[in-house]
Amino acid sequence: MTSRFTELVVDCRDPEGLAAFWCAVLDFEVIDRSEGKVEIGSWVPTVEEVRARQMPPTVVFVRVPEGRAVKNRLHLDVSPVDGSTEDEVTRLIGLGATRADVGQGPDRTWTVMSDPEGNEFCVLRTLAP
Structure with a gap:
């Protein structure tokens, strides 16, 4: 049994603004959005594509209420x-x-x-x- 790296989630104050910034940086596009969450990626793979081989992960920006207080441990x-x-x-x-x-x-x-x-x-x- 194995797993695939499918999303990187970033806690933030402004998901729309941060997603727009990273779309411009990475030449990604918004592939999903809902209240307080925006997901960006290079394309939307199907579940079958993800199972078959390593697909590029997406980045998900999620609104959180707390402010950042410590250094990120991942970048x-x-x-x-x-x-x-x-x-x-x-x-x-x-x-x-x-x-x-x-x-x-x-x-x-x-x-x-x-x-x-x-x-x-x-x-x-x-x-x-």
Whole structure:
């Protein structure tokens, strides 16, 4: 018996706003929404497709009443696919992200950022040819 990684759930204050930000970052689209919840992904796989092979997980943003009080123990890493890492950092700042200092030091090859609700993520090396 095995399981598949199907969703990453992010607790947040504004599911619609955070989903819009991450759709722009990842070139995803909204695939489901309900009261206080928005799910985004690259497509909606069927249950059969998920059972047959590893499918890309979706990201679900769920409204929660409490404010964030501690550092996230999980974060996303993204890699630009059609430009430089610095160009992608500039684009993400334009979307509402900010640079974050988590003690990573100046000699790192990645950039730590925060999304509009303060969730940290990293921009890694470019995958562009």
